[in-house]
Amino acid sequence: MTETIELSIDSKLEFLDMVGSVTKSVLAKMGFDEESAGWIELAVHEAVINAIKHGNKHAPDKQVDVKFDIEQERLVISVRDRGEGFDPSQLPDPLDPNNLLNPSGRGIFYMRTFMDDVEYSPHPEGGSIVSMTKNKQSSD
Amino acid sequence: MAQLNIKERQNGDVTILDLSGKITIGEGSVQLREAVRGLLDSGNKKILLNLGDVSYVDSSGIGELVSSYTTTNNQGGQLKLLNLTKKIQDLLMITKLLTVFETHDNEETAVASYK
Numbered sequence A: 001m002t003e004t005i006e007l008s009i010d011s012k013l014e015f016l017d018m019v020g021s022v023t024k025s026v027l028a029k030m031g032f033d034e035e036s037a038g039w040i041e042l043a044v045h046e047a048v049i050n051a052i053k054h055g056n057k058h059a060p061d062k063q064v065d066v067k068f069d070i071e072q073e074r075l076v077i078s079v080r081d082r083g084e085g086f087d088p089s090q091l092p093d094p095l096d097p098n099n100l101l102n103p104s105g106r107g108i109f110y111m112r113t114f115m116d117d118v119e120y121s122p123h124p125e126g127g128s129i130v131s132m133t134k135n136k137q138s139s140d
Numbered sequence B: 001m002a003q004l005n006i007k008e009r010q011n012g013d014v015t016i017l018d019l020s021g022k023i024t025i026g027e028g029s030v031q032l033r034e035a036v037r038g039l040l041d042s043g044n045k046k047i048l049l050n051l052g053d054v055s056y057v058d059s060s061g062i063g064e065l066v067s068s069y070t071t072t073n074n075q076g077g078q079l080k081l082l083n084l085t086k087k088i089q090d091l092l093m094i095t096k097l098l099t100v101f102e103t104h105d106n107e108e109t110a111v112a113s114y115k
Helices: A013-030 A034-055 A107-114 B027-041 B059-074 B086-094 B107-112
Strands: A003-010 A063-070 A074-080 A117-122 A128-135 B004-011 B014-023 B046-057 B078-082
Touching: A003 A013, A013 A034, A013 A063, A013 A074, A034 A063, A034 A074, A034 A107, A034 A128, A034 B059, A107 A117, A107 B059, A107 B086, B004 B027, B014 B027, B014 B059, B014 B107, B027 B046, B027 B059, B046 B059, B046 B086, B046 B107, B059 B078, B078 B107
Parallel strands: B014 B046, B046 B078
Antiparallel strands: A003 A063, A063 A074, A074 A128, A117 A128, B004 B014
């Protein structure tokens, strides 16, 4: 059985803390340990920042949807923007020695590190959606 | 309340910024940038960032640490890190930034390491 929690926010960074609070509650309900929960919260934070900044380009009338699908053994978090989409394979590798001193470009790398699976796809009604999965077992 | 609190003090000729709170996108990152630029503008080029009471850092905060480091280097200064929390250490390690920053867990050793 899957339980779902969904919230929609305007593209404002001031709402990040609110998404963080909901994320914390979901992770506590599922029984993730404190360290894993901290990293998952960071992954969600980075995904929402990307949606606001790069997807919706800070347009306040464009929404970001965050959906938590809570299953017995895993959590799937989907973040949808209303942007024009992008190809994550085109992003520079933050670990390349030439990129180490770049001030940006680490958000998606952190998401991929802390989650078990991260997938980008276009949303059928526009915008793109990133789905991040965390298995409960992998955090034990 | 401010996202990030910054207290400035001197230890010998090294300026220490005691940071507490969050270094995240927006206010926290901007406060750190302004504090470091302010020090460089006033000729303080030996900078030690004490991160012991920083509770949360995101990729923007890590980026701001990198920017502060390169800006300081470009002006002939040295910026080092003190008292990394495990979380910050992990974030720096997985992006290979521990190879870039000089880090210390003892203030006196850190201060003595400046040329």
